[in-house]
Amino acid sequence: MAAQSIMDSLFQHTLSDMIKSLRHHPIGESKLISKSLDEIRREIKSTDPSTKSTALEKLTYLSSIHAASDMSFASFPIVELLSSPKFPLKKTAYLAASHSFHSSTDVLLLITNQLRKDLASANEHEVCLALNLLSVIGTPDLLRDLTPDLVSLLSTNKLLVRKKAIALTFRVFENCPDSVRLLFRRLVENLESSDQGVVSATVGVFAELVGRDARSYLALAPEFYRVLVDCKNNWVLIKVLKIFAKLAPLEARLGRRIVEPICEHMRRSGAKSVVFECVRTVVSCLSDYESAVRLAVDKIREFMGESDPNLKYLGLQALSVLAGKHLWAVGENKEAVIKALSDADPNIKREALRLVMMMVSESNVADICRILVNYALKSDPDFCNGILRAILVTCCRNDYEVVEDFDWYVSLLGEMSRNPQCREGEEIERQLVDISLRVKEARPELVRVARELLIDPALLGNPFVHRILSAVAWVSGEYVEFSRNPIEIIEALLQPRANLLPPLIRAVYIQSAFKVLVFCVHSFFFPRETVRSFSLDNLASRVSGLLSEKEDPESLNLAIRDTSTDFEMDKDFDLRFHSRTAEEIAMENVGDDAYADGQSSSSVVLQNPLFTHDCVLNLLNLVKVALGPLSGSDEVEVQERAQNVLGLVGLIQQEISEISLVEMEGTVREKKSKASTIIQIMQDVFSEELVPVAMTVQERVLAPEGLVLSENLAELDAICGDIIPPESSSFYLGGNLFGDKNSVSTSNQRNEEESEEPSSESTSLLAQHRKQHGLYYLPSEKVDAGSSDYPPANDPQSTDNLIDGAQDLMMLTEQSLVTKKKPNHSKPRPVVVKLNEVGEMPVLPVKPMQELKDNSLSGAIRDVLLGNDTKPSSSQRKSSEKSSRRRMVTDLPLDSVGPSKSIENVAIASLDPASSSSRRSKHRSHGKGGHRSPEKNVGSEKEDGKKEKKKSHRHGRSKTRHRAETTLNVPAESPVIPDFLL
């Protein structure tokens, strides 16, 4: 053993040997490292301290640079070497310890005494080593045991030791709060030290402490103030500014006091870091001081004008902090900000983009977005999507607050979807559907945009657009009545390239094709009604002028012609123009529009105003051909939907071809064929409007008295038995209806469609279901509406439903509501409605409770953040909150709402403003406390505070607190500090 160790020490590789060999063999590095590690493992067990130390040196090197090995096997040798009397060995051991030890190292228990010895050493370097190690590995136990040894070090005249001891105190305070009593006074005294290093360390510690809990350190403001005024060291200045940035919001007078010295530094200092810290302090917490903000903005402009990208970046950051309160500052620097959008640095571009989006308002949103979308086309993919995301987020904020022209926004969404780099499909999908539900006026434009996206086969190849295609397919199916050429839509939905879509989206396509098909066939059977609703309801704005002129004379014609035949007249081209029905004219208008848009090919069908017989037959054939192969698809969703559509086609195709013979004789209108009945019902089902539903609506549905679910479900079976057999004979999936609806209700709107879909199989049952739907979610909306004194939305329908309300479907309805509606439409339409002219959409239900809660919460948070400076808007907000709260409270009993949840909500809503206002009042009380004492005291208050503290060290605690409160201005409400000063 002895011989071994001698050999080791004689032939041991030193650290520099090892480094040299590593450098000379860059290829076999890992081999060399593992060889060295083997050597080290052997050498570290040596009895010779210097061999051990060299081994440790090498190990430290390997572990810190090459991350080669865990040093845990060396823990004990380190402890051995820590107690070495030779300083170099001790130094090596301390370095190794600070690299390898951590709070769960087990040998920590062994070093307490060694550390204590070294802390008391006469050699200041040894003390420093111990302090350094403690600052890295100090555990609560270790620090508690050694706190008494630290006390004297905090006021030692060896400055080297003192500043390290000071820096260590933060770790001590954090780990064992009890030590505060012993150490705090000495720490504070060090603020007045003449040595920059000591002051720097002390201020550094306070900057960290203030970060944790600013209020407790308000009492020290005078000391910090003196550092702020007197200090010449930039680093210390920056830290003090950080401290004040935390303190100033807590005490209004403090801000007034420090704003001048800070401005002075801003003007005088040559160091950009100090200037920037001043700017940051001003923009973040002194933004009420006009002159300071002015100066800061000037400095920011200087920063942005510099070529240094660092300053540009920081300038942008400071501006975005300022933007909340002083938007003009952003406006002033508009050119620089916009220029930064094309900077070489993605970080700078991102900041600039954020600022640009902050400038967006109702008036400029269109311009800004147009420029940005064009710019996105030329940007790299990351930034391009950053831009798109920013636009999407900004525009949909607060229910499309900034968007006034939805036609524009919808076409913008379409444009964004066409951006080849667009990766924001999910959000665009969400907004398209959301807008279609919330904003009635935007639907025609939506359908137009949807058409353009649908008929473009190139888009199908881009997987990132698939989500958007899903949304536009749904939109064009749901709002097909706005479509200029439904047949074209069906063709687009069934195009062969749709195979590229993932199955779930394919299913949406098929479902939408289904809706369009029903619409077409319905218009074939009932041309007049369809077109009337078409023209009068939806195209009113476009064709109203024309119609109003022509309708009067022609309504007479109409009455006559109702009993006679249309088609004979249609044949007569001379008479045609005069005798055409108003509806037909409307149709032609649409067709003309289509022409104007350059869709000459698409409007062929419309030229023969209604769907001709051939046309419908072709359509049915097309659907059959396109969906035939899909009925064998592996995907359940696709297969099932395809089969549903095929089932319907199979059912009506035959009859329609039979009609062809009868039709010519003009009896088609009288003959109530089975097919037409089915189509009529289907159309009724599909034309029911979907509306957004609040999250909480479901809870407001009161369970009817005497509802016994199992019994009712039994009745349901009976109903199914009644209804399904006659029709299900022609369907294979008929029996699955209920299983399907109940089980496959996963989420989002596909399910909505799914619930509509089985209606082809048992239409009347589903019609009932839809009615139930209407009954149970619309009325609850309506209750809201009623409460805000606006006419209710779908009044006639819901009352109808109330009368024939079959409660046995209640359960089913509830389920479908919960699973489908809720996740989809978290917010109800009201707020968007607010954006349109009120006259257009009379229903203005109360804001959902969810939103109210958020508002009051964020209000409270803002109050806390901004202290007692209530912004002008906050009082407004408060009052509106109050009023809406009152409204809700009074409404509740009338609502006959499910009691527990809503009361809870109200409780929350009422609680938040209260708490925030109580907080606010607290702030106010500071203010008052401040006013009572003469303002000039602030200057002398430093002296007072200092004296007070010195005295208080000797006095009893209670006395200290008392005196602190009476004499000190600033710390009036923070008795903590005097406590510490004991």
Place this chain on the structure above:
Amino acid sequence: MGIRFVLLVNKQGQTRLAQYYEHLSIDQRTALEGEIVRKCLVRTDQQCSFVEHRNYKVVYRRYASLFFLVGVDNEENELAILEFIHLLVETLDRYFGNVCELDIMIHLEKVHFIVEEMVVNGCIVETNKSNILMPIQLMEKAA
């Protein structure tokens, strides 16, 4: 805590000095260094020297073939950290006399002590070059 770590990395991405002020396991360190190096080394001179990483900022500066990377809390003053990096380089320069990568490799423990003199527990305690170097030179004499 202020400063969380000080890293020196050469152009090839090899670590030349790693001083952490919070405990990380070897694996965590390797991962962190890898991520940061990848993020910072690709940046050009025209881009700013601040990179946001996880929940903190990395302020970096390049001197010849060496990158000095300092991880700081989000509230830290970036420009001050740049000045700190420059101070560190000047101090090393004064100590080694025209410092190069090799000096730092071979005298790693000295560099560690220099950094320890400047930063304790994540706080910058000394910014005067003579004050930083004095104890190290004294220790050398003692040894």
